[in-house]
Amino acid sequence: MDRELRLVGVSRAFGEHVALDEVSFTVRPGRTTGFIGANGAGKTTAMRIILGVLAPDAGRVEIGGRPLTLPVRARFGYMPEERGLYPKMKVADQLVYLGRVHGLDLATARRRTHELLEQLGLADRADDHLQTLSLGNQQRVQVAAALVHDPIALVLDEPFSGLDPLAIDAMGAQLRERAEAGVPVLFSSHQLELVERLCDDVVIIHEGRVVAAGDAGDLRAARAGRRYRVVVERPDGAPVPSPDLLATLTAAVPAATRVADPTAVRSGASATDEELAGVVVDLGPDGDEDALLAAALGAGRLREFAPVVPTLAEIFREAVR
C-alpha cells in the first residue's frame, strides 16, 4: 500500500508572520526522514499541521495520495515539541488511556502497553506515578505514548533532545525499526550529526520555505560533484599560500568560487600553515574540471586534487545562508 505522507503547498501565517510558505515535501514509507531547520524555521508548525493540531491557511496534507481524515490521523504517532503526560497518573494507566483515545480496545491497549514497557525496560515502573520517574525515563514513556497504538506514521518533534548517548542510540533503533516495518517516520532535530547518521531522507527548511529535500546521500553527492579541494606545493616543498593559489585557479577558471574551508573555519585562529595552504572551490554549473586541474598543475607540484563530499551540516549551513 502507498503510505507516502505528503505536504502539498502548505502555508500558514500567524498574524503578520509567515511561518510556512508553500511548503511541499514527502515522507516516504520505510525510510526515516530528518527535518532540519533553525529555530523558528517552521518545523513545529509543519508537524502540527500534519497532525491536524493546527489548520493550514492553504495547501493540504495527504497520505497515499488521499487527504488525511480523522480516523487515519488518529492512527498517527506523535511526539509534540512540548512534552507532557499526566504527572499524577500511573505509567501503565496513561499508556492504556492514550491507546484507547487513539481507538484501541481495552485488551489491545493493555497488551501493547505491556509489550512496550518491556521493550523500553520500564516494566517494573508500570504502576508508578509518572512524576516519580527520572526525566530520562519520562522521555521513554513519552516515546511509548507515541508508539502504543502501533501508528501508521510517526511524527516526532525533537525526539532526541535531552537524551544521553545511550538513549539516543535506543531511540534511533526504535525509529529504524518502525521505518523498516513500512512506516513513514519524520523527525526534527537540531543535532545535524545525528540526523546524518540516522536519516535516509532530509528536508531542510529555512524561514518557512523548503530549501532542500530528498535522499541524504543524493543531496551530498549532488554538491560533491562540483566541489574540489586543491593543495599545491612549491618546488621547495612549502605549500602555496591559499590566496595565491585561489588567484591562480580563478584566473584560469572564472566560474570557480572559493568555499570557506570548514576545517579552516573550525580551527579558527589556530589554523596551521598547511591548512591555510589548500583551497576548496565550487565549480558552479559552467566550470570545467579539466581546466581547474590544469590550472592546479600549473601552480606548482600538485599534492591533492579531490572531490569534497560535504557533510549534512555543511549543506545545511549553505542552504540557510
Add this chain to the structure above:
Amino acid sequence: MSTPETARSETVAGRPALPDESAGTRAWSTVRVVAAREIAVKLRDKAFLWTTAFMLLLVTAATVLPVLLSQRVPDLRVAVQGEAAVEVVGLAAELGAQAQDEPAVTSPLELLSIGGLPRADISWVTVDPGVDVQRLLHDEDVVAALLGDEPDGLRLVGLRDVPTELETLVTAAAGELQVAQAAHDGGLSPEQVTAITQPTPPQVELLEPRDEGTMPPELLALLFAFLFYLSVLTFGTSIAQSVVEEKQSRVVELLVAAVPVRWLLTGKVLGNTIMATAQVGVIVGAGLLGAVVAGQGSLVTQLVGSAGWFVLFFLLGFVMLSCLWAVGGSLASRVEELSSTTALMQILVIVPFFAAVLPIDEGTRTLLSYVPFTAPLLMPARIVLGTAEAWEPAVAAVAVLLTSAVFVWLGARLYAGSVLHTSGRLKAAQAWRGTD
C-alpha cells in the same frame, strides 16, 4: 494508489487494522473513555471522598439523630427535703410522665422548637433535715436536691448544673402550685382554680394540613438549593482543574492530535455530570434510608415526590454551567490562575444560590424561577412550596435547556480556541478568535 478499503484493511507491524467503524461510534467510544478517566481520577481524589463521606454522615445524622434523641427519656433522681418540696416534685414527676404520652418529635425543627414540657422519669428520695444533702450530690447519688417548706421558698441545688428537663418541670410544678394556692386563698372554687392553673388552649385547625412527620417545604427547598450549589461548585472546579492540568502538563497536544476537541469536552462534562449526579444520589439516598430506618415513612414519600423535578433541573443546570467551567479552565495556563478565570462562573453559582435561600418577594421569585441561571434553584423550590402551576416547571426547563445548548456551543468554541494556548492567561475574546 490504493483505494480506501485496502488502506483500511492493511496491517502494519502485525497489528490488525482498526475495525471499520463510523465516526459516530468512534466519537461515542472516545467520549466514554475520556469520561471514564474523569471518573477514575475523581474516585481517587481523597478530598472528594472525604467531603462525600462527611456529607453522608451529616445527612444521616440529621435524619436519625432527632428521632434517637427524642426517644431517650432521662431518668432523674432527686433528693427532697421539706413539705412543699415533696409536693412540687410529685407534680413535676406527673408532668414529666404526661409529656411522654404526646407524639414523638419527628423532625429536627420540632426538636429545636420551644413549647410543651420535656419528657422525664423523675424519682425522688425524701431526706431528713439532718442529712448532708451536699454529700449526696457529691456522691452523684442524686442529680439535684429540692429543698424548702414553702412553695415560694424553694431551692433547687445541683452539683455543677441542674438537668434542663428537671428545672423546667420543677419550675412549672412550683408555678402551678403557687397559682393554685393563691387562687384558693382568694376564695375561688376548685373548678375556678383548675381553670386558672390548667387553662384550655384554643383548638388549632388547619385547612390544608401537612402530613404528620414531614419536613417543612422551606427546609426542603433550602436543602435542594444547597445540594445544587455544592455540586456545581465542586464539580465545576473539578472540570476546570482537569482542563488546566492537561494544559499545564502539555498532554493536551497529544490528545488534540488524536481526537477532536469537542469529544474531549463532551467526555469531561459527561464524566463529571455522572459523578455529580451519583454524589447527589448517594447523599439523598442516605437521607431516605435514614428516614426509613427512623420510621419516618411520610418524609420518604415527600422527598421522593419532589425529587423528580429537582433531578431534572439539576442535570440541566449542571450541564449548562459545566461547559463554562471547562472554558474557565482552558483560559488559564496554570492551576494558580483558575480562581481568576473562573470568577464569572463562581458568581453564576453563588448569586442564584442566595437568591434562592434569601427571602424575596413572590413576584421576583416567580420571575427568577424562569431566568436560566436561577431556575435550577428556584423552580424546584416553587414546586416544593406549591406556588407553581403545573405547566410552569416545563417552560422553565425548556428555557434552561435552550441556554444549555447555547452554552455548550459557546463553551466548545472557546475551549477549542484556547486549549492549545499553553503560555499565560487568555482573554475570552482571544479564545473566541482562536489563539494561533
